[in-house]
Amino acid sequence: MILQATDLTKYFPVTGGFTVTRGWIKALDGVSVHVAEGETLGIVGESGSGKTTLARLFLLLERPTSGALFFDGKATRDFGRDDLARYRRSVQAVFQDPFSSLNPRMRVEDIVAEPLPPENGGAAARERVGEVLQMVGLQRESAALYPHEFSGGQRQRIAIARALVTMPKFIFLDEPVSALDVSIRAQILNLLKRLQETLGLAYVMISHDLGAARYLATRLAVMYAGKLVETGECDAVYTGPLHPYTEALLSAALPLHPSARRQRIILTGEVPNPMNPPAGCRFHPRCPRAIPRCRSEEPAFKEVEPGRFTACHLY
Amino acid sequence: MAEPSPLLAVEDLKTYFFTRRGITKAVDGVSFTLNAGETLALVGESGSGKSVTCLSLVRLVPEPAGRIVGGRILFEGEDLLRKTRAEMRRVRGKQIAMVLQDPMTSLNPALTIGTQVSEVVRLHQKLRGAPLRDRVLDALRRLRISAAETRLGHYPHQFSGGMRQRVSSAIALSCAPRLLIADEPTTSLDVTIQAQYLELLKEVQASAGVAVILVTHDFGIVAANADRVAVMYAGKIVEMGSTLQVFDRPGHPYTRALLRCLTGAGRERQPLVEIAGQPPDLARLPSGCPFAPRCPERQAICEQVAPPTVTVESGHVASCWAAPTVAA
Numbered sequence: 001m002i003l004q005a006t007d008l009t010k011y012f013p014v015t016g017g018f019t020v021t022r023g024w025i026k027a028l029d030g031v032s033v034h035v036a037e038g039e040t041l042g043i044v045g046e047s048g049s050g051k052t053t054l055a056r057l058f059l060l061l062e063r064p065t066s067g068a069l070f071f072d073g074k075a076t077r078d079f080g081r082d083d084l085a086r087y088r089r090s091v092q093a094v095f096q097d098p099f100s101s102l103n104p105r106m107r108v109e110d111i112v113a114e115p116l117p118p119e120n121g122g123a124a125a126r127e128r129v130g131e132v133l134q135m136v137g138l139q140r141e142s143a144a145l146y147p148h149e150f151s152g153g154q155r156q157r158i159a160i161a162r163a164l165v166t167m168p169k170f171i172f173l174d175e176p177v178s179a180l181d182v183s184i185r186a187q188i189l190n191l192l193k194r195l196q197e198t199l200g201l202a203y204v205m206i207s208h209d210l211g212a213a214r215y216l217a218t219r220l221a222v223m224y225a226g227k228l229v230e231t232g233e234c235d236a237v238y239t240g241p242l243h244p245y246t247e248a249l250l251s252a253a254l255p256l257h258p259s260a261r262r263q264r265i266i267l268t269g270e271v272p273n274p275m276n277p278p279a280g281c282r283f284h285p286r287c288p289r290a291i292p293r294c295r296s297e298e299p300a301f302k303e304v305e306p307g308r309f310t311a312c313h314l315y
Numbered sequence: 316m317a318e319p320s321p322l323l324a325v326e327d328l329k330t331y332f333f334t335r336r337g338i339t340k341a342v343d344g345v346s347f348t349l350n351a352g353e354t355l356a357l358v359g360e361s362g363s364g365k366s367v368t369c370l371s372l373v374r375l376v377p378e379p380a381g382r383i384v385g386g387r388i389l390f391e392g393e394d395l396l397r398k399t400r401a402e403m404r405r406v407r408g409k410q411i412a413m414v415l416q417d418p419m420t421s422l423n424p425a426l427t428i429g430t431q432v433s434e435v436v437r438l439h440q441k442l443r444g445a446p447l448r449d450r451v452l453d454a455l456r457r458l459r460i461s462a463a464e465t466r467l468g469h470y471p472h473q474f475s476g477g478m479r480q481r482v483s484s485a486i487a488l489s490c491a492p493r494l495l496i497a498d499e500p501t502t503s504l505d506v507t508i509q510a511q512y513l514e515l516l517k518e519v520q521a522s523a524g525v526a527v528i529l530v531t532h533d534f535g536i537v538a539a540n541a542d543r544v545a546v547m548y549a550g551k552i553v554e555m556g557s558t559l560q561v562f563d564r565p566g567h568p569y570t571r572a573l574l575r576c577l578t579g580a581g582r583e584r585q586p587l588v589e590i591a592g593q594p595p596d597l598a599r600l601p602s603g604c605p606f607a608p609r610c611p612e613r614q615a616i617c618e619q620v621a622p623p624t625v626t627v628e629s630g631h632v633a634s635c636w637a638a639p640t641v642a643a
Contacts, residue, residue: 046505047476151593152361181360182532183590186576190587208506211577215587252510254535256577258558261539266514267507270475 001072001169003058003091003202004034008067010053014275025274027053029226030067032301037169040196040203042217042234044210044249048271049223051206055172058204059093060084085117092163096175098155102147108133109143112162132161136191153184160191164199173205177212189215210253214238222246225272225282228301232308242310244289281313289314320392321348322493322526323372328386330364330371333379337598341367341381343550351493354520354527356537356558358573359547362594365530368547369496372528373411374403391493409439412487416499418479422471428455429467432486439490454489455482457519477508481515491523498530513539534577538562546570549595549605556631566625566633568612604636612637 008031011024028050035041043051056062058069060076069076071087079087092115095101102111112129130140136157147155156176163171176192177185189212195201196216207213213220213234220237222230222245230243241247251265269286272278278285284294293313304315330342342364349355357365370376371383374395388395395406407413415421423431432451436442442450455463458481471479480500487495497516501509517540520527529541537544537558545555546569554567565571575588592609601607607617616636624634 046507153593181594182534182573183360183576183594186587186589187591190589210506249506252507254509254533255538256535257562258538258541264510264514266510268511270477270508271505 004070042213045223050226089166092168093172230310323349324389356541363547364550412492458485554633560631566627566638
């Protein structure tokens with residue numbers, strides 16, 4: 001089974017109060033990625049890079065402006081009722097903030113059972129809920145409690161249990177640990193890894209935390225201002241980034257030790273306005289290695305080394 | 316031969332919250348000193364008491380539930396806990412300034428940036444008219460707000476997250492404080508913007524000679540900016556020392572565990588070491604060491620008697636029964 005996006009584009013209209021469209025926010029502009037069974041694709045980038053929009057398209061929460069999504073070779077836009085039901089069971093999500101993603105007025109068992117189709121209710125559903133709660137390291141008895149009775153880390157476990165209940169193949173993790181305390185982060189990352197190994201799950205992990213992404217990801221996609229700038233095997237990208245943005249992003253990550261303080265590339269400026277991205281390469285105004293061509297001509301996304309793709313004129 | 320007296324000396328500070336569930340000892344006997352121009356990082360997880368410590372320093376603990384019940388806060392030799400409310404107002408913003416986590420909530424969305432920066436300068440420096448305006452522009456420019464003149468008339472929503480945090484910092488630094496308290500200043504910022512902000516903070520700090528208390532839960536930020544670190548757990552400082560000492564020879568099992576679960580971009584993929592369990596409930600603290608229930612190196616004594624604070628090496632202390640001590 002494979003999940004694939006080809007040339008996905010999503011523009012959001014900017015309206016002037018009424019329905020007059022004044023412009024378009026180019027949240028995602030021609031992105032192609034795929035995720036195979038059992039692997040973890042890490043999507044990293046800063047706010048406004050389009051990583052969450054990409055996830056929302058995959059979860060069918062938004063329709064693409066153009067481009068297509070394929071699940072097992074079939075386009076999601078041609079899905080019938082049954083295909084859609086199967087897709088939703090196979091593709092689940094865990095969101096960033098377990099304080100807002102769980103309904104405070106529902107009991108844990110109802111939260112976790114919610115994705116299950118209505119026809120398998122009753123005892124079977126309760127059994128399944130107990131099973132997934134144990135899988136994520138919670139007591140079966142927690143099913144009767146409400147979310148406020150749990151700490152942040154435990155709530156994230158409940159959210160993971162809800163994602164697992166339909167036996168999915170793919171789980172989208174949107175910043176799964178960034179709302180958690182450091183000591184709890186490690187618990188959740190280890191849990192995710194363990195679940196992946198035992199259940200053969202594929203993850204798409206969206207993160208701006210490069211350390212957490214490296215811990216789980218097998219392949220990495222780096223996004224900037226609605227475009228992919230680099231993809232490749234995770235370790236290869238971390239040890240030898242090709243695109244200057246990837247390089248800067250990795251070097252901006254905080255040092256692990258005070259002795260590693262001085263060797264950072266500090267980018268000037270900020271992520272461009274998505275309504276009016278710069279011409280040519282979108283990174284050129286901040287790029288320390290920009291050449292004249294970058295200002296006028298948009299670089300193509302191409303394979304520059306086996307398995308390593310980047311969009312940069314330097315290659 | 317007297318040592319130069321520190322800018323700030325906190326002695327046995329205790330801030331408790333009196334709630335229906337009992338007394339929550341949010342800060343329970345915290346002592347540290349800070350020299351002029353130095354950066355001290357206060358590290359801990361949520362509920363460890365780092366933010367309440369900061370609020371206590373400027374006497375902004377939410378009353379009536381919260382009260383500072385003991386200790387001394389000597390700032391430039393004067394005890395802040397003995398000052399009247401009016402005297403404290405003159406200290407806040409002028410001598411001690413604060414930058415909070417989320418600039419979106421610490422700036423007033425209905426007032427222009429110019430109004431918000433000049434308010435502080437007008438109150439503390441008694442400036443008006445052109446000199447006031449110059450001072451405000453100067454404060455914004457120092458924090459690299461470009462086109463400061465036009466930016467004066469803009470509202471917070473017209474700024475990006477990183478710029479808002481720089482505006483907040485411009486307000487904090489506008490009256491040349493001696494001490495800046497930065498409570499998780501980069502938590503809401505992106506990676507590259509965080510790096511920009513931390514570098515800028517270092518620069519401005521060096522040129523203005525201001526001391527900084529940097530509150531964070533991220534040891535990466537400590538590694539990047541701090542001279543000294545104090546690690547907090549359950550309302551107490553469990554370890555304190557220079558940044559290098561704490562990174563290279565952590566004396567407390569909690570510090571060691573935190574350092575091991577640090578995920579870094581430069582780190583090889585290896586299993587993360589978890590800290591089992593949850594931080595304790597501050598209203599129901601265990602009798603011995605508060606970290607004992609989660610501690611991998613727990614001994615029998617840890618659960619009965621709170622550990623003493625021992626000197627690991629010069630300038631480096633830890634509160635642990637098993638901490639290595641200097642040879643006497």
